[in-house]
Amino acid sequence: MDLFVSQVLSGVASGAIYGCVGLAMVMIFTSTEKINFAQGEMATFSTYVAWTLMTVGLPYWAAFAATVAISFAAGVLIQRTLLAPLRDAPEMSQVIVFFGLFLVFNSASGAIWGYLPFDFPSPVKAFSTGTTLIGAHQLFIILVAVLMLTLLFLFFRYTSLGLCMRAAAQNPVSASLMGVRVGWMLALGWGLSAAVGAVAGIMVAPVVFLEPQMMVGVLLYAFAAALVGGIDSPPGAFVGGIIVGVLENLVGTYLVGTDLKLTVALVLIIAVLIFKPTGLFGSRRVARV
């Protein structure tokens, strides 16, 4: 029983990370209808930035805040310089840019910081939860993820800027007729999703060690999370993340063993696409022809 409970809890913790990265993907998907394949690599790069800031002597939370801010700015910059000019370009051109970003960030991480894994600090490593069921860092991951989601929810739900971003994602033409600066809203969306990705990277790094491929597997789980939740539903992505995380652990522990864990994500992706393409909370799209 203890094994089961601890597997579920650690599944929730890793699921929270998948959910965050999934959420970052969904935020871009809802406004562009495209998956940013570079989401994970951008997060890895951000995590290296945080590592560097900590190595030069910044305290954990200062480095954390600075990294989130830098990632936000970088996200905005990438959208404005690389993607905004392609807004009316064919779909494939934009997808190629995403792949290009993937390669650039992946290679840049390796070129700058090398391919050896780094130990990444956690501010709660010294603490104990008083139980063997869940580690302090896992609990920390869940708390940070829930806090971040709450802040994002409040931002989108109750601020004028959040409202403008939702409107721009939903109906860009009508939004611009309401005076919403749609181009900037898309850039802000990129900034936010880069920032969310950075937080996910900083959270996952102490668990898996920091190296250039750190997020490749996570991205696959995150994609599964986003699909399970319904690719256009931000809360769905998070719930989907938890489901994927728990399922991954249970199937890994009781059925297929840890070596085949990643396969769980692939099977889940295919199953969702075949049997329930709208996921749990996604909206069904009806197109008039």
Place this chain on the structure above:
Amino acid sequence: MAAILELKDVDAHYGGTQALFGVNCAVEAGAVTTLLGANGAGKTSTLRAICGMVRRTGEIRFDGHRIDGKSTEDIVRMGIAHVPEGRGTFTNLTVQENLDLAAHARRDRALVGEDAQRVFGYFPRLKERLRQQAGTLSGGEQQMLAIARSLMMRPRLMLLDEPSFGLAPLVVLEIFQIMQRINREDGVSIFLIEQNAAMALDLAHDAYLVETGRIVMSGKAADLRDDDAIRRTYLGH
């Protein structure tokens, strides 16, 4: 009377296709002007050209200021509200959020509440549905919401694209009566595109007729109503 909106030799292009050819027209301040024409004649393109939603050349002036080089966002912030064809509803937002969105860019925050009251005076049904998702409204209610949204921007000029499209006759009548009040009581100038030429000519002071992207006739609405060709083609009697 001075013109609040003036188009001079305006061309519009969609990619390689030209939709407007040297369009000249004007909306007098405080008046209702209608643009008649068949499907595909260039009515919607004219409104889109004004709001910078299509590539256009020529001179467009709002209140004397050139707007033909400006972006859609800047044009609507100057006081032109465009109620687009298809109503432009934000279906996943609540009715309240739709209205808040329209008012978000306003500097005169103090007057927003007053405008909301006026809007609910025109459309009491919207007030009952504030918390409802806008996508669940009926077609008529969504058209009302579209007009309400544009009023929340406190515009000086409203561009209306087929407000009667797909609506029941009684709803259309109600919407036309409200448009008349918006024009008379609030002093908002209106540029109206309408398939229902008879109703449009009744409401309007001035009228234009557009055919294949060119203005082919213009004058007082009453004169166009009595014109034989217009009667046969657009009024059907």
